[in-house]
Amino acid sequence: MVTIAVDAMGGDKAPAPEVEGAIHAALEFGHRIILVGDRDEIHHSLKSHSSASTLPIEVLHATERITMEDHAAKAARSKKGSSMHTCARLVADGKADGFLSAGNTGACMAIAKMVLGKVPGVDRPALSGVFPSHKGSPVVVVDVGANVDCEPAMLAQFGLMGQIYSRLVLKVKHPRVGLLSIGEEEHKGNMLTREVTPLLKDLGFDFIGNVEGRDLFSGNADVIVCDGFVGNVALKVAEGLAEMMGRMLRESLTASVSGKIGYALSRSAFRDFRKRVDYSEIGGAPLLGVKGVCIICHGRSDSNAIKNAIRVAAEFASSNMNQRIEEELREFAQAD
Amino acid sequence: MVTIAVDAMGGDKAPAPEVEGAIHAALEFGHRIILVGDRDEIHHSLKSHSSASTLPIEVLHATERITMEDHAAKAARSKKGSSMHTCARLVADGKADGFLSAGNTGACMAIAKMVLGKVPGVDRPALSGVFPSHKGSPVVVVDVGANVDCEPAMLAQFGLMGQIYSRLVLKVKHPRVGLLSIGEEEHKGNMLTREVTPLLKDLGFDFIGNVEGRDLFSGNADVIVCDGFVGNVALKVAEGLAEMMGRMLRESLTASVSGKIGYALSRSAFRDFRKRVDYSEIGGAPLLGVKGVCIICHGRSDSNAIKNAIRVAAEFASSNMNQRIEEELREFAQAD
Known part of the structure; x- marks a missing residue:
């Protein structure tokens, strides 16, 4: 079973679209989802969906959140307890196969590069x-x-x-x-x-x-x-x-x-x-070239966009994309 | 009365949209139009419009035409008998207040810069x-x-x-x-x-x-x-x-x-x-910073787009746009 960590505090209307998107993704695709963020707010959103308790959805508390106003690089360095950081660490530690966020794009890219690192051979994700x-x-x-x-x-x-x-x-x-x-x-x-x-x-x-x-x-x-x-x-x-x-x-x-x-x-x-x-049918923008899977969604993503981003994250995680990048870059460097 | 020269051989379906656009512009706005290009083809198109003969529309023969496939700079230097060149020269000689073309954009810009020259102070049109x-x-x-x-x-x-x-x-x-x-x-x-x-x-x-x-x-x-x-x-x-x-x-x-x-x-x-x-309601893209007026239209312009481009060319020609550019650039250079 693929496990996707979802930054539940990312989008403009978080956590409602994130929670609803996670429920639909778990229902439709059977993926395991870890919703990361303020425990109380997430549980409050989950309560309005009766089916939620029977689905493979977990909640992981994170104390901080990164806002759209945060300076990307600064937030990436200082807010280590944020939901975004926690998602990235779940992937780095092998506890999730990929993560997604509809939050601050700059901060998310910086955190993914910092926490996950780059695929060998890649200069810039x-x-x-x-x-x-x-x-x-x-x-x-x-x-x-x-x-x-x-x-x-x-x-x-x-x-x-x-x-x-x-x-x-x-x-x-x-x-x-x-x-x-x-x-x-x-x-x-x-x-x-x-x-x-x-x-x-x-x-x-x-x-x-x-x-x-x-x-x-x-x-x-x-x-x-x-x-x-x-x-x-x-x-x-x-x-x-x-x-x-x-x-x-x-x-x-x-x-x-x-x-x-x-x-x-x-x-x-x-x-x-x-x-x-x-x-929103297409489901977020993948950050290519980082070790692991990171999908960045629009701040205005609705639950459908989140659901589809979870689908994309799982498809990405199930491919051997990053291994192929490493191999093809190596072949190219050797041929040079 | 404002006089606008129209490159009748420019667009993908020339000269039909150019001729029809010129007729509508002459009718609606009362501008004088000089249609430049192959005399026979233009007259053939004009014949299908019964009102044309009563309108202030003239035809000026040009022996060559620049195609979309022509290399812009080369065509600008070598095809001096082209309809595009002839239009630009009508403006440079004061016989028209502005010109427009739906032909090769690169060639049209090169010809306008070459034949009309730049407004004093402008580095790049x-x-x-x-x-x-x-x-x-x-x-x-x-x-x-x-x-x-x-x-x-x-x-x-x-x-x-x-x-x-x-x-x-x-x-x-x-x-x-x-x-x-x-x-x-x-x-x-x-x-x-x-x-x-x-x-x-x-x-x-x-x-x-x-x-x-x-x-x-x-x-x-x-x-x-x-x-x-x-x-x-x-x-x-x-x-x-x-x-x-x-x-x-x-x-x-x-x-x-x-x-x-x-x-x-x-x-x-x-x-x-x-x-x-x-x-096509908006009517072409003005090339700013050349002496005179040059409007460049999309190759697929229909007669409505040509008509509106003629309107825009006339409005541009009736403003004291180029004089203001010269003055404001001079003020700016002096303040520096």
């Missing part, structure tokens, strides 16, 4: 965003915020880790890896993309060259490599636009009587649509 | 994208692709030009200028954003600090400053997501009978929605 694509299988974008001002060699490693993740966890047979740039031709890009291109060509996977911003959703690439600054901007542009379009669509539809009736009649179609573009 | 925002007034993003690998001083100039555009052309009274980064706090960003922050603070306009990708649509800032690589990725992420969401929504709605009926009943609401998020 990278946060990968997973985007819904029109063609069905999700697109992995590495890095979406762990590393800004990247060296070319770092991006090459992001590509390697991303394609292993796509293959082993998302089950894409032959992932196509693209480099995020501003035109398909090789010369179109900036200094970084031009320097990283020969490195990516050398790595032995299916490197398809430059891709553009729209390919985050086109399905033309399975893995998209970029600097963490660019990737984070891209991620947040997508979130912002999806939110604005959803809101404007609702406003337009509810502004007239015929629109309202139409909206009511198409309710299930809208639900289907939302499900297809909804990030 | 910048392409600005204009995004629809939830709050109504559009958001100007500078740069969206003219300059990659930017120096901090270049971004400061982008901010200055962007806020003048927002004020004089988009009629925003006190534009708030934000710096695109990966967190609102000043220390969150990369080397470039940290170096440009003190420069932007010094420019005397309303600099609101870092903004994030989602602020392209939030309306929290009126002008967003970024490196052209990041801006181009952001623009294309937005295009790609809008396209995917539109397609998925249609698919979901037409998959069931009740969805289809709902869709039919809400047709006008959907039209309203599309109009609010549609880039």
Whole structure:
């Protein structure tokens, strides 16, 4: 049985979505969950779910919590009794197979790197965003915020880790890896993309060259490599636009009587649509390159997002992802 | 009367959308239009519009055309008889107040810089994208692709030009200028954003600090400053997501009978929605910092997008935008 530690104090509305997500994950997938955080608050949330007591869910008390306002590096060093630290230690000690948090992303990355350490050969762990694509299988974008001002060699490693993740966890047979740039031709890009291109060509996977911003959703690439600054901007542009379009669509539809009736009649179609573009169905961003499994969720994650992040954490933990990263990096270093 | 030169051979389906857009612009706004390109093809398109002969539309023959496949800098130097060159020369010679093209963006920028020259004091002309925002007034993003690998001083100039555009052309009274980064706090960003922050603070306009990708649509800032690589990725992420969401929504709605009926009943609401998020309503990307007016349109621009780009070109030409850029840059240089 896979055991996942959940930081119950992470998200904006913690611990309610974390507790409910854990219950659904335990019910649907049969995973064992350790909810970490303020014992009283967690038990209070658990009480409103009658099925909870029969499920493989444990509560582990943590005295501190890291907030969104905390300075990432400082909190990582000083708040060692936090729910986030405790989760990471459960993984480091082999008591959990992976952990997830919807809390302060910077602090979570710092703690994961500090407590879990890096997979041998990895220079910089990278946060990968997973985007819904029109063609069905999700697109992995590495890095979406762990590393800004990247060296070319770092991006090459992001590509390697991303394609292993796509293959082993998302089950894409032959992932196509693209480099995020501003035109398909090789010369179109900036200094970084031009320097990283020969490195990516050398790595032995299916490197398809430059891709553009729209390919985050086109399905033309399975893995998209970029600097963490660019990737984070891209991620947040997508979130912002999806939110604005959803809101404007609702406003337009509810502004007239015929629109309202139409909206009511198409309710299930809208639900289907939302499900297809909804990030919460995809379940959090894996931090690739740390020993163990760490999934970082959006602060606004609802119980569905938490449930799916638990599913992803378990799939990641059941793959031999980190071993493959180590092996492929070693092969690459030897071939060099 | 404002005269706008239109590169009739630019877009993917040229010259039909260019000709139709010109007719609508002449009808609606009363501007004088010079359609530049292959005389026969343009006249063939004009013939299908009975009203065309009564409108202030002229045709100017150009022997060459620049294609999307042309190398930007090479085409700019060698195809001097192209419709794009001819348009730029009409502006440089004072025979038109501005020009627009839906052709090869790189070539168009190169030609505009070469033929029109730069506004005194401007280091690098910048392409600005204009995004629809939830709050109504559009958001100007500078740069969206003219300059990659930017120096901090270049971004400061982008901010200055962007806020003048927002004020004089988009009629925003006190534009708030934000710096695109990966967190609102000043220390969150990369080397470039940290170096440009003190420069932007010094420019005397309303600099609101870092903004994030989602602020392209939030309306929290009126002008967003970024490196052209990041801006181009952001623009294309937005295009790609809008396209995917539109397609998925249609698919979901037409998959069931009740969805289809709902869709039919809400047709006008959907039209309203599309109009609010549609880039073609906004009308092209102005190249800021060149002497004269150059608007660059998407290759897939339809006649509505061309019409609106003509409107924007005329509004730009009627403002004293370039003079203000020169004056404000001079003030800034003297204060330094």
